[in-house]
Amino acid sequence: MMNLSYSYKKEDYLSAIDNMRCIMSLNEKMNSTDAVELVSNNNFLGKLYFKNEQLDLALDYCTNALNTSFEAEVEDVELGRILNNLAQIWLKKGDYNQAWSYCSKSMEISVKGSATSKAVIGDNYEIIGDIYRYYGEKQLSYCCYSKSLKQLETVVLQCSNDIKPLQHKISNVHHSNSLIL
Numbered sequence: 025m026m027n028l029s030y031s032y033k034k035e036d037y038l039s040a041i042d043n044m045r046c047i048m049s050l051n052e053k054m055n056s057t058d059a060v061e062l063v064s065n066n067n068f069l070g071k072l073y074f075k076n077e078q079l080d081l082a083l084d085y086c087t088n089a090l091n092t093s094f095e096a097e098v099e100d101v102e103l104g105r106i107l108n109n110l111a112q113i114w115l116k117k118g119d120y121n122q123a124w125s126y127c128s129k130s131m132e133i134s135v136k137g138s139a140t141s142k143a144v145i146g147d148n149y150e151i152i153g154d155i156y157r158y159y160g161e162k163q164l165s166y167c168c169y170s171k172s173l174k175q176l177e178t179v180v181l182q183c184s185n186d187i188k189p190l191q192h193k194i195s196n197v198h199h200s201n202s203l204i205l
Contacts, residue, residue: 037076044069059096063089067106074109079117086110104134104144111151120155127151146175150190153197162197169194 048065070085086109093103107130114122131148134141153168169190176187 037072041069041072041076044072059092060098060102063093063096063098063106064102066092067102067109070113071109074113074116077116079113082113083110083117086113100133100136101141101144104130104141106130107133108144108147108151111148115151115154120158123151124155127155142175143179146172146179148172149175150193153193157193157197162200166194166197169197 044065048062048069066085066089070082070087070089073079073082073085086106089106090103090110093106098106107126111123111126111130114120114126127148130144131152134144134148149168149172153165153172156162156168157165173187173190173194176190
C-alpha cells in the first residue's frame with residue numbers, strides 16, 4: 025500500500041484514481057479471486073477519492089472494502105486502515121458519532137502494534153482530537169494531538185509533510201485562551 029503525502033496535487037489524485045480503476049478493471053477481466061487484493065484496492069481507491077474530496081465515492085469504496093474484508097480474512101493492520109479511512113470520511117462529512125465509532129474500532133484493532141499500526145494509531149488520535157476540539161474540549165484535543173504526533177514521529181518512513189498539519193493544530197489549541205495545562 026502506498027503512503028500518500030499531503031503535498032500531492034489534485035491532478036495527481038485524479039491520475040492515481042484513473043490508474044487504480046484500470047488495475048481493478050483488469051483484475052476483474054482476469055477473474056482475479058484474490059479477495060485480500062480486492063479489499064486493499066477498494067480501500068486505497070476510497071482513500072484516493074477522500075483525498076480528492078469526493079466523499080460519497082470514498083465512502084462507497086471504503087465500505088465495500090470493509091464488507092469484503094470479513095470474507096477475505098485480511099490482516100488486522102489492513103482492517104485498522106479501512107476503519108481509520110471510514111472515520112476520516114465521516115469526520116469530513118461532519119458526522120462525529122460515526123467518526124468516533126469507526127475510529128474506536130480502528131484503535132482497538134491497531135494497538136496490537138507494528139510500524140504501520142503506529143501511523144494508523146496516530147491518525148486515530150488526530151481524529152479523536154478533532155472531535156474533542158469540535159465539542160470545545162480543548163485540553164482533551166491537545167492531549168490527543170500530542171499523542172498523535174508522538175505516534176507519527178516514531179514511524180520511520182513517515183513523511184515530515186504528513187505531520188505539519190498536526191503540528192499546526194497543536195499550536196492552535198495550545199495557544200487558545202481556554203486551554204489549561
